[in-house]
Amino acid sequence: MHRYLPKQYYKDIFSVSYDKLKQNGITCLLFDLDNTLATMEETMPSQKVKDLFEMLKKDFQIVIVSNSFKKRVLPFASILGVDYIAFAKKPFGFSIRKIMKKYNVTPAQIAIIGDQFMTDMALGNKKGIWTIFVDALGLKDLKVTSFNRKLENKIMKKYQQQQLFERGNYYE
Numbered sequence: 001m002h003r004y005l006p007k008q009y010y011k012d013i014f015s016v017s018y019d020k021l022k023q024n025g026i027t028c029l030l031f032d033l034d035n036t037l038a039t040m041e042e043t044m045p046s047q048k049v050k051d052l053f054e055m056l057k058k059d060f061q062i063v064i065v066s067n068s069f070k071k072r073v074l075p076f077a078s079i080l081g082v083d084y085i086a087f088a089k090k091p092f093g094f095s096i097r098k099i100m101k102k103y104n105v106t107p108a109q110i111a112i113i114g115d116q117f118m119t120d121m122a123l124g125n126k127k128g129i130w131t132i133f134v135d136a137l138g139l140k141d142l143k144v145t146s147f148n149r150k151l152e153n154k155i156m157k158k159y160q161q162q163q164l165f166e167r168g169n170y171y172e
């Protein structure tokens with residue numbers, strides 16, 4: 001079992017085939033924040049992200065699930081008009097349990113989109129939800145993430161040897 005391996009891999013959140021997700025019964029999208037929706041330097045969502053979310057909100061329940069603190073996450077959630085869970089402690093599963101209960105959805109209806117193996121993909125695969133990996137928007141990470149990146153690089157290398165995953169080799 002490849003517990004960090006994404007089900008799909010896109011360059012960024014704008015390249016994802018959301019129509020296909022919808023056709024496959026996904027009703028709830030969980031977005032990571034840091035380096036997925038915005039770089040660490042950005043304190044507000046870009047117009048491009050706002051436009052995307054306006055479109056997605058018509059079809060999906062959206063929740064920003066971030067390991068960052070509320071102070072960082074709240075401005076994004078309120079400007080984008082979506083729900084959020086801050087300090088989510090991914091890859092631990094409480095955020096998923098909370099979302100399943102609150103929105104009455106099963107794992108088969110949920111997709112998680114994020115830029116990290118150790119948190120976003122690990123959580124999604126563990127919970128049996130659809131995992132979508134995107135390239136990190138920026139090079140700067142949280143301190144804890146820098147540590148995770150080292151592990152991630154090791155795992156990516158292993159996956160690459162097994163021809164399962166290669167950075168920049170997008171698949172769906």
Ligand SMILES: [Mg+2]
Binds near residue numbers: 032036
């Ligand atoms: Mg991230």
